[in-house]
Amino acid sequence: MINKVLCVLCVVLSQTAWTQNEERIIISGKIVSNTNDLEGVYVVNAQTEVMTTTNAEGAFSILAKAGDELVFSSIQFKEKRVLVTPENFSELNFIVKLNIVMHQLQEVIIRRYDNINAVALGIIPAGQKTYTEAERKLHTVTALNATASTSSLAGGSISADPLLNFLSGRTAMLKKEVAVEKKEFFMKLLEKMFSLDHFVNRLKIPNEYVKGFEYYAVENDKFTTILNSKNKTSTEFLLGELAVKYKEILAVENK
Template sequence: MKSVIGFIVLFSFQFAYTQSVKITGKIKSGTNVENIHVINKTAQKFTITNASGEFIIPARLNDTLRFSSVQHKLKDVLITQEIITSKTVTVILEEKINALNQVTVGKILTGDLSSDIGTVKGETPINFYDVGIPGYTGKIATQSERRLAEAGEFKPKMLLGALTGSIPLNPILNGISGRTKMLKKRVKHERNEALITKLRQEFSESLFSIYPLSEEFRADFFYFCEMDENFYQTCNGKSDLEVLEFLKHKLKQYKANQQED
């Protein structure tokens, strides 16, 4: 009889230990609490916080939750029996403090014209708002994007212009010489490079907390992601969860390639 009771107690303890429950959490911080990455390192699950800093994530006793964001210091929280019982957790995150460069107040002239010209105060230049005329307020194009726009893109219907004597020569000549194609590749590369740099900064801690990768291979891994033909369409403007899923998929591919090599 004692052995049966002991077995039941042991089974109950084992069940409670391995049972996964949904933990409802709340982030508190003096700064923005939206889009903070919440990672269950033990179960390899992740989610993000909403605008109020709230989240829901499955966890078991003794799992470790990691909280990561660009604005906050990294923090790990161990899932205790108290958290399992209440199914709630409140986490206070400490804001990262970035040291600012030394600021000098007032003019200091060195005698070097190229240096001193930057310290001279002048009147704010008049812009199109001041004189009441319309102006462009959208995203400023890069040098490569401007060059591509100037080169134009050849379209067969342009040849119809020969009938009226108004055929545009730039798009045709640039298309034949391959300059337009070269500029398109350059614009695409610069666009992808800017996005992968942003993702590397924002997602490295979260991704490698769940799926470890040696520091020496991380730069190569992100280059591997950038080379995916669907990289920009899959990651640009997407939610953090969608981006993490893409990076997780690519990391599995990358590790498989390493094993083959």
């Protein structure tokens, strides 16, 4: 008796499932969005759990019927649920618009790789002289142009531009910019190597005259050469000698 009931129940369930599948037909459509990356989006019939994915053009086909809910899901798009209507089956273009997921960065980590630079990558030859911005400008206005015509200047080996820049005073102005830029560089190097406490307590320079003493020091070519070598012992020794001379100048001026 129990076996007969189970058989009848199986037949009924099979007929019901067959009937439900019989009612569903293939529906074709296409997803669209503000990106060309439309491939691999999951399309799931929420009622039957049948799944498919879109192709490179965003097209898809899936078994469904009116009243079924299609779920569109992907990493790059927000999930979207669409209720299938009878009209969708007759539409030539069943279009589903998806919105892109905007991922907000929580943290940006910047790593410094000293061994990766323009020289290591072969972009700039090793040992090539580097120029500051002011030096590049000066080099540009004073550069010789071997392609200048013979009619421009005698011999034709020098462009008129450097001469015009010299006569207009532009060359002299840029030379001053280079000199100022170098002094600023040496000032920063000096302040990085020695603290304010060193100038005030070790060299006995009055606090209000420290900046003036720094300018006085970087005006000395011998000192800037040693400073640029980053030899702190030699730099400190010569700095001490300059401090003595600077204090003598202050003593005379303050009389």
